[in-house]
Amino acid sequence: MSENIIPKTINEPSTGFWKFMLHELKPKGKIFSPFNIISFPIIIVGLIIIFLRFKNGIGSVTNLTQDVPWGLWIGFDVVTGVAFAGGAYVLVFMVNILNLKKYKPILRITVLNGFLAYLFYSAALLLDLGRPLSIVNVIIGNNFGVSSVLFLVGWHFLLYMLALLLEFSPAIAEWLNARKAHKILTGLTMGAVVFGITLSVLHQSGIGALFLMAKGKIHPLWYNEYLPLLFVVSSVFAGIAMVILEGSISQKVFTKQLEGNAHHNHDDILVGLSKISALGMFVYLSLIVLVFVHQKNWQYLNSGMGQWFLFEIIGFVIVPMLLFFTSYRYRNTGMIKIAALITLLGIMLNRMNISIISFRWDAADRYVPSWQEFIVTLTIIFIEIWVLRWIVRRMPVLSKSPEWAHNNH
Amino acid sequence: MEINRRFFFKAIGATAAAIAVGQETSASEPDLKKDNKKEELHGMLYDMVLCKGCHGCEYDCAEAHQLAEPVDTTKSEHRLTDETRCTVVNKHETSKGEVAVKTQCMHCSDPACGAACLTQAMYKTEHGAVIWREDKCMGCRYCMISCPFDVPKFEYQSTNPRIIKCDMCYNLIQEGEIPACSYYCPSKALTYGKRSDLIRIARKRIHDSPEKYEDYIYGENEAGGTSWMYISPVPFNELGMNTTILTSSYPALTKGFISSIAPVDILLPAVLLGIYEATKSKNKPLDEEL
DSSP: OHHHHHHHHOSSOHHHHHHHHHHHHSOOSOTTOHHHHHHHHHHHHHHHHHHHHHHHOGGGTOOOOSSOOOOHIIIIIIIIHHHHTTHHHHHHIIIIISOOGGGGGGHHHHHHHHHHHHHHHHHHHHHHOSSGGGGHHHHHTSSOOTTOHHHHHHHHHHHHHHHHHHHHHHHHHHHTTOHHHHHHHHHHHHHHHHHHHHHHHHHHHHHHHTTGGGBTTBOTTTOOTTHHHHHHHHHHHHHHHHHHHHHHHHHHHTHHHHTTOTTOOHHHHHHHHHHHHHHHHHHHHHHHHHHHHHTTTHHHHSSHHHHHHHIIIIIIIIHHHHHHHHHHHHTOHHHHHHHHHHHHHHHHHHHHIIIIISBTTTOSSOOOOOHHHHHHHHHHHHHHHHHHHHHHTTSSSSSOOOHHHHHOO | OHHHHHHHHHHHHHHHHHHHHTTOOSOOOTTOSOTTSSSOOEEEEEETTTOOOOOHHHHHHHHHTTOOOOOOTTOSSOOOOBTTBSOEEEEEEETTEEEEEEEOOOOBSSOHHHHHOSSSOEEEOTTSOEEEOTTTOOOOOHHHHHOTTOOOEEOTTOSSOOEEOOOTTHHHHHTTOOOHHHHHOTTOOEEEEEHHHHHHHHHHHHHHOTTTSOSOOBTSSGGGOBSEEEEOSSOGGGGTOOOOOOSSOSTHHHHHHHHHHHHHHHHHHHHHHHHHHHHSOTTSOGGGOO
16 A cells, blocks of 8 residues: 555655665575575475465365364464464554553564564465455445454454554655655554554454354363453463564574664563563463353363363463563563463464364364465465565664654654 | 235245144234244244155255255265255164154254355345355355354365355245245155244144154254254154254354444544553653654
């Protein structure tokens, strides 16, 4: 959207703009880095599988069954991915609404991550749609299904992507040296922030609400009427855990961009985030216990599914919560990163349990994702990382904004 | 056209009612959930005491929907509906001997698939049939996630996949005919008519021969009421039928969430702006953000 406006506001002749773009399109890092060597072949195979999916149908590359119609592409890419991208709205809330300036240095990278995650997860969603072209029906209003949770989630999702793009757009303007556009876009930020957070709260909970009608089809240990609330609470610490882990990786990979950011105290930020995560997980755990007692779920514990449930709650909620608490007390950043990793695995486990593993747990033929589904999922993540890297190396995401951006107003 | 069709239905309905309950033509209809609708809900009564399990309806259904001819009908193991067949008949060993059970879409009065569908491709017609409209569907399969009876099936092997499920032969009904399975059933196990009349017929059969029938109409209250209803010689859990289905409508499970969306969309921005005003430092200009 904003790409269309920006070139017009640039005060250079158009040839200069194209020369600049051509220069920027060239790779800036090492071509034969270990990450590239691993990811490139997978992306090629993934693209071939995507081609086959459109040529021969979804069934030709996936193991989806009539009982379990949503597999890895929805259960991981969309349901889990949206929770992982929750960091964007949490940090925007902390920095722009609560005015916690401490977290400002990691705001742009988090917003960019969130935006790219949403962009690529919607691409994954399109792959999973049997008749993807008909998605225009939802957008142009050819029969709005306003009573559908999925309809509301879809619209909140779409509008939130626009809000994220607006929140990030000042960085694009700074990169293109578009001062006038920068001023306009910065002015729009507050609106994007307020509506972005609202839209996030609703679509994060909406993804939980998607499964409300599957009562009786999801194992009672995972199904409850509070799914929307549980989803939105867990998206807070899932998002933060992603910010912690992603930040730690950026610290190593993008050292060049981080140069000269003297006031950038990453450890302080990590400790603060671990405190918020621990509190979020405590609230989540309390809700889980409450629901468990309220629904009288004791009877299910002494079964395979029951032990699997305990494994998820003890191993991936209680353990990382305690790790976050301890590491916050002793300022142990190494432990924070481990806790973040366990938290992310736990969220993945929880979302997969609800959407795939305990979904029709009683069905005769179990759904196990095919290798093609895994490769396509990896392909989407890798392309996203490539795009992220391309942007971080060019735009002021981790590096400082140009001087004029501060004096522009 | 519209008036003619409606007139025709009234004629059919009146006839069915007359046959079923004799002179009693204008009784009150408490079971009708959607009494504000112009047309009365129609449905099917499936009598498992009468059904002989000949599988004939499977062939008629396949022909009416241009699907492949049924296979394995003689197999003893339980068959499921899938993307090649909208209905199957399975035989179950029960306390009263072998009982045949037909499976197809239940055509809920308030269908979960219809509430789930974000393009209204799954659509509950005024007539009672839940139909799937090809030009609307985007193939998200949320209907399959939501349906408590696991009815909608998806053509995974197709590049332009369809949802396959019983549509109560809606195209035949529009032409004034009745569903193929009911029309051809040699044992008259399938009675098509107004839902309220069918409940009366079912009650009468149960009342007249209590030794033959289990005193229960499956579908009268299941999922908030379905257009397709079953009466059986044995308890329904002996027939492999889902007896844990809620007796309230499934879309009601999401009503709370959906009705909370608009208030949150309106109130939360105001709250956020309030917090922002309360926490912003006085000496810094507003546009310092980001």
